[in-house]
Amino acid sequence: MDHSRKERIEPYRQPAGGLDSLKSTTVTLLKEKVPGSRYKTLFRQNQPDGFDCPGCAWPDREHTSTFEFCENGVKAVAAEATSKRIGADFFSERTVAQLLEQSDYELEQHGRLTEPLAYDAASDRYLPISWDDAFARIAHHLRALPRPDQASFYTSGRTSNETAFLFQLFVRMYGTNNFPDCSNLCHESSSRALPETVGMGKATVVLDDFEHADTIMVFGQNPATNHPRMLNELRAAAKRGATIVSINPLKEKGLDRFSSPQHPLDLVTGGAEISSLFIRPTLGGDFALIKGLAKRVLELDDEAVAAGGERVLDADFLAEHCHGFDAFAADLRAESWPDLVAASGVPFHDIDALSRVYARSRAAIATWGMGLTQHRDSVAAIQMLSNLMMMRGQIGRRGAGLCPVRGHSNVQGDRTMGIEDKPSQAFLDRLRDVYGFEPPREHGLDAVDTIRAMLDGRVKVFVGLGGNFAMATPDTPRTFEALRNCELTVQISTKLNRSHLVHGKDAIILPTLGRTEIDAQQTGPQGVTVEDSMCMVHLSYGINPPASGQLRSETDIVARIADATLGGGKLDWLSFVDDYARIRDEIAKVFDAFHDFNARVAKPGGFHLTPASRERRWLTRSGKAQFIVNALEKDTPIARARALHGDQLLVLMTARSHDQYNTTIYALDDRYRGVYGQRRVLLMHRDDMARLGFAPDERVDIFTVWHDGVERRADGFRLVEYDIPPGCLGAYFPETNPLIPLDSVADISNTPTSKSVPVLLRRSAA
Numbered sequence: 001m002d003h004s005r006k007e008r009i010e011p012y013r014q015p016a017g018g019l020d021s022l023k024s025t026t027v028t029l030l031k032e033k034v035p036g037s038r039y040k041t042l043f044r045q046n047q048p049d050g051f052d053c054p055g056c057a058w059p060d061r062e063h064t065s066t067f068e069f070c071e072n073g074v075k076a077v078a079a080e081a082t083s084k085r086i087g088a089d090f091f092s093e094r095t096v097a098q099l100l101e102q103s104d105y106e107l108e109q110h111g112r113l114t115e116p117l118a119y120d121a122a123s124d125r126y127l128p129i130s131w132d133d134a135f136a137r138i139a140h141h142l143r144a145l146p147r148p149d150q151a152s153f154y155t156s157g158r159t160s161n162e163t164a165f166l167f168q169l170f171v172r173m174y175g176t177n178n179f180p181d182c183s184n185l186c187h188e189s190s191s192r193a194l195p196e197t198v199g200m201g202k203a204t205v206v207l208d209d210f211e212h213a214d215t216i217m218v219f220g221q222n223p224a225t226n227h228p229r230m231l232n233e234l235r236a237a238a239k240r241g242a243t244i245v246s247i248n249p250l251k252e253k254g255l256d257r258f259s260s261p262q263h264p265l266d267l268v269t270g271g272a273e274i275s276s277l278f279i280r281p282t283l284g285g286d287f288a289l290i291k292g293l294a295k296r297v298l299e300l301d302d303e304a305v306a307a308g309g310e311r312v313l314d315a316d317f318l319a320e321h322c323h324g325f326d327a328f329a330a331d332l333r334a335e336s337w338p339d340l341v342a343a344s345g346v347p348f349h350d351i352d353a354l355s356r357v358y359a360r361s362r363a364a365i366a367t368w369g370m371g372l373t374q375h376r377d378s379v380a381a382i383q384m385l386s387n388l389m390m391m392r393g394q395i396g397r398r399g400a401g402l403c404p405v406r407g408h409s410n411v412q413g414d415r416t417m418g419i420e421d422k423p424s425q426a427f428l429d430r431l432r433d434v435y436g437f438e439p440p441r442e443h444g445l446d447a448v449d450t451i452r453a454m455l456d457g458r459v460k461v462f463v464g465l466g467g468n469f470a471m472a473t474p475d476t477p478r479t480f481e482a483l484r485n486c487e488l489t490v491q492i493s494t495k496l497n498r499s500h501l502v503h504g505k506d507a508i509i510l511p512t513l514g515r516t517e518i519d520a521q522q523t524g525p526q527g528v529t530v531e532d533s534m535c536m537v538h539l540s541y542g543i544n545p546p547a548s549g550q551l552r553s554e555t556d557i558v559a560r561i562a563d564a565t566l567g568g569g570k571l572d573w574l575s576f577v578d579d580y581a582r583i584r585d586e587i588a589k590v591f592d593a594f595h596d597f598n599a600r601v602a603k604p605g606g607f608h609l610t611p612a613s614r615e616r617r618w619l620t621r622s623g624k625a626q627f628i629v630n631a632l633e634k635d636t637p638i639a640r641a642r643a644l645h646g647d648q649l650l651v652l653m654t655a656r657s658h659d660q661y662n663t664t665i666y667a668l669d670d671r672y673r674g675v676y677g678q679r680r681v682l683l684m685h686r687d688d689m690a691r692l693g694f695a696p697d698e699r700v701d702i703f704t705v706w707h708d709g710v711e712r713r714a715d716g717f718r719l720v721e722y723d724i725p726p727g728c729l730g731a732y733f734p735e736t737n738p739l740i741p742l743d744s745v746a747d748i749s750n751t752p753t754s755k756s757v758p759v760l761l762r763r764s765a766a
Helices: 018-031 036-044 071-081 088-092 096-100 104-108 131-144 161-174 188-197 207-211 230-239 264-269 286-306 315-321 325-334 337-344 348-360 378-391 411-416 425-435 447-456 476-484 554-566 573-578 581-590 597-601 637-648 686-692
Strands: 117-120 125-128 151-155 215-219 243-247 257-259 277-279 364-368 401-404 461-465 488-493 506-511 527-531 536-541 650-655 681-684 699-704 713-721 728-732 757-763
Touching: 018 071, 018 264, 088 125, 117 131, 131 461, 131 488, 131 506, 131 554, 151 161, 151 447, 161 411, 161 425, 161 527, 161 554, 161 573, 161 581, 188 378, 188 401, 207 230, 215 230, 215 348, 230 243, 230 257, 243 348, 257 264, 277 348, 286 325, 286 337, 286 348, 286 378, 315 378, 325 378, 337 348, 364 378, 378 401, 411 527, 425 581, 447 476, 461 554, 536 597, 554 573, 573 581, 581 597, 637 757, 681 686, 686 713
Parallel strands: 151 461, 215 243, 215 364, 243 277, 364 401, 461 488, 488 506, 650 728, 681 713
Antiparallel strands: 117 125, 117 506, 527 536, 650 757, 681 728, 699 713, 699 757
C-alpha cells in the first residue's frame, strides 16, 4: 500500500533530516523496486569513479569523500534506477486520451521508457519507431520549415556540458538562437541582474567560503527540500557560531533545526539549531526589504561617523572598486521608511535587527533561490542585494560573497556552454572563427516567448532535451494549446510525463540514458561533465546497466539529429559519439576558460571556473562594481488588483513539496509542512480564513486577478491553516501553474512571477 495516499494534515514536530529521512528513502527504494544490487549506486554518487547526482546543483565538499547522504538525491537516483519499464506494450493498451486522465504522480510511477515511439493519430497511441526513422522524420520537419526560427529547442538543466555544447552548435548551424531553457523559469533573474552589477551572473563564492563566513543570509530558499546537502554546511557554520538568517515568508523546517544523518549524535540530541533570526517579508516584498536594509546600513554608517567610531561602510572598497555609489546613497536617503516597511511587510525593528547583524559581520554570504527570482521586480531585488553587499566590500573576500543557488544539476553549465537565447556577439564571433559558418545574430526566443510563438503559429517544431515543458511553464491551458498547435514535438526523456501527452500533430519520444547508467560507446564507457552552483566543473561516469538495450545517450541523440538534419559535410557529428573527449576538445577551442579541458577535468574534483568578480575584476561597462539605482515601484499588478478588490485580494506563491523535484513528483507527501497523501492544498493564515469566512479543511477554487479578461482558475483546494504572513497563500506547482498569466513576468528577465500571483478565493461548489 502506498502510505502517501492517506490524506491528512499533521504538523511535523521533528527537525529536518534525522531518522525520518532514512525511513523515507527506504520507502522510496521499495516503491521503485530498485534491485538490491543497485543500492551500491547510492554510495558512489559524486565520486571520481561514480556518477554525479542527477538532482540539485549544490556543490560537493570533496569528490573523493565518503558518501554524503541526501534524501532527495536518493529519490532522484531511485527514480532513475527503478525496475519498472514501459514500452510499446504499455502504449498499445492505453490511448493518449486515457493517459491524460492520470495525475502527474501516476505518470511518473509507470517507470522508464525503453524504446523510441511515434504518435499515431488514427489510434491515439504511441507506436514503436526505429531510431533511424525517428531521426529522419525529425530532420524532414526541420528542413521543411521556411525559416529556421520556426523551430525552438528547449534544454533541461540535467543535460551535460558535452550534450549542451553539441546542441547549441547544431541549432546555430541550423540557423536560430531559439533556446528556451529551464533557467528562463527559475534563475534567469540572477543571470540578468548580476552582470550589470559585478560583471558575471555566477556565484562569487566557493564552498570553502562557508567555513569562514560569520554571517549567512538565506533569501527565499528551502534547502531541506531543494538542496539538502546545503544543510550540512549551514549546520557546521551554526555550530562554530556563525549567524544564519532565514529571509522567507515561510519558516521552513530545514532552516529551523536539522538533524544530520551523517552525525549519529544528532539523532539522539534532536539536531542543531540553524537560523538564529527569521525575517518574514510579504510576497513581493523582497526588493523593499533589501532596499530597507541598505538604507539602514547607510544610516548606521552615518551614526558611526558622527560618533567618531569605526565605519560600517567599506570606504576603501567603494573608492577603489565601485562606481555610482553617491547616486545610490542619495536615492537611499530620499526613500521613505513608511513606504519601505509597508511594501516589505517587515516591521522596522526587524529590518534594524538584520541590518545590525550585517553591519557587525566581517565575512557575510548572501544566498538565494527562487523565492527571490520569481517576482516582477526580481532583477531589481538581486541588483539591490549586490548593492548591499558592495556597501561593505563583501565580494571578493574570503568567507564572503554572492551565491545564487541553482536548481537542476547542470542548469549553470548549460548556460556556460551557450544555451542562451541572447548570446553575446563575442561568443558568436568565436563560433564563426572556429567552425567557419555565420551564426544567427538576432536574439532568439526564451521559454515564455516560445509559448507565445507556438500559439501564434510562428514556431512549428518544438524539441525538448529533457524536462517537462508542458508542466514547468505558466498559464498551463495556453501552454497546452501552444504545444498542440505545433507540426512536430520531440521529447528526449527517461520517463513518461505530461509533455509526451500534450503534443503536436506529429510527435516523437526518444528514450535516453540516465546519469546513473553506463554510457558505452566505441572507445569505451563515456563520462560527462557538469558545472555546479559555485562554478566547479567535474567529470562523472554512470555505473548501472542501462534500463533498456535500445536507449541512447543524450549526446548520441543530439549528434544523430544534427547529422540527419545538416549532414556531415561541415562537421563529423557522429565522430563525437565515439569519444566524448573530442567534444571537450571542441569546447576548449571555443571557451578560453576550458583550456586543457580533458586533462584538468580528469583530476579528482575537477576544476574551478573562477569568476572575475571573485578576484575583484569587474567585467562591467564601467570596469568597476556598479551600483544601480532602482525605485520602489508602487503601481504594480498586485497594487492594481488590490485597488479593485480590497482585502479580498490575496497573493499566491507556488512551491515544491518535499516529495518533489521540479515537476517530478516522487510521492504525495510534504512531510516538513505536515501535508500527507495530497497535493491540492492551500496554505493560509488563520486570520485570513476568519476574515474571509472560511474554515480549515474547506475546499476553495482559486481565481487569478488579471487585466486580459481570461479566466484562470484552479479548483478544489483544501484550506490548511499555516504560519504564513497575512495576505499570502502557498500552494504546490504544477497544480497552480494555470493561475500564472503568460505575460506576468519579471522585468528584464521575462521569468514567470510564480511567487506573486494576485488571486481571489471562492468556496467550491462541489
